[in-house]
Amino acid sequence: MNDPATVKESAMTQAANAKGKIMLACHDLTRIYREGPQDVTVLEGLELEVRAGERVAIVGSSGSGKTTLLNLLGGLDRPSRGEVRIADESLLDLGETALGRFRNRHIGFVYQFHHLLAEFTALENAALPLIVSGQRKKAAESRARELLIRVGIAERADHKPGELSGGERQRVAIARALVTDPSLVLMDEPTGNLDQTTAASILALMDELARTTACAFVIVTHDPAMAAHQDRVLKLDGGRLTEQHDPL
Structure with missing residues (x-):
């Protein structure tokens, strides 16, 4: 078993070395859809x-x-114009x-509904991105166990999603998103399906991850508490982002 203190110290060193580095950059990002005879921007x-x-x-x-x-941002769609760069790599330059x-390798996803595989254990779910990338199962699960330690759920590693609470499943999903040491983590309503107490524990976990990871976090949310807890709040309106300074 990996020592939790050693795991945390190593992660904090990596985060400190990357401090200030731009992990995500978008320029002139535009997406236009065709609906019948009209273009919708x-x-x-x-x-x-x-x-x-x-x-x-x-x-x-x-x-x-x-x-x-x-x-x-996640490379699941292509822009009509403009560019997305992650870890100084342009997604436009990459074929499918x-x-x-x-x-x-570089992008982790956390959804409102965790999307864990019911037939796999928490450890196997967290290790899956590494296994998909070709890493040996033993090494992948060793790395996944480190992440389960960091998100405070190591003792539930051998349990399947149906045996976990909503908060525990979301912690496994966060571990899965971080297991490859991504440059960017995208979160879509990560507390939207959780009760207030469990959501508060996820907020505390994100505070910890911000200190101990080198990745950037982008969180889409309708939850005012979740939004206000982040370093910056941006409002998407009219196809553009603006800084949100007023109370949510």
């Missing part, structure tokens, strides 16, 4: 930079384009096969 000329260890919340009304933005490999 969802995002227009969007600009964004997020640095290592920084947590940015994105808020906006339903239909404002938050999901479209996450899909573009290379993009899939890059996404597996």
Whole structure:
């Protein structure tokens, strides 16, 4: 078993070395969809930079384009114009096969509904991105166990999702998102399906991860408490992002 203190110290050293580095940069990001005879512009000329260890919340009304933005940042969709750069790599320069490999290595996803595989244990779910990338199972599960330690759920490693609480399942999903040491973690309503107490524990966990990881976090949320807890709050409106200074 890996020592939790050693795991945490190693992670904090990595985070300190990456401090200040731009992990995500978007320039002139535009997405236009064709609906019948008309073009519908969802995002227009969007600009964004997020640095290592920084947590940015994105808020906006339903239909404002938050999901479209996450899909573009995660390489699940291509922009009509503009560029997304992650760890100084332009997603536009990557073909589909290379993009899939890059996404597996550099981007972690956490959804409102955890999307864990019911037939796998917490440890196996957390290790899955590494196994998919070709890493040996033993090494992948060793790394996954480190992440389960960091998210405070190591004692539940051998339990399947049906045996875990909602908060525990979300912690496993966060461990899975971090297991490859990604440059960027995208979170889509990560506390939206949790009760208030459990959501508070996820917020505390994110505080810890911001100190001990070198990645950037982008969190889409309708939860005012979640948004206010981040380093910056941006509002998506009219296809553009603006700093949110007023109380949510």
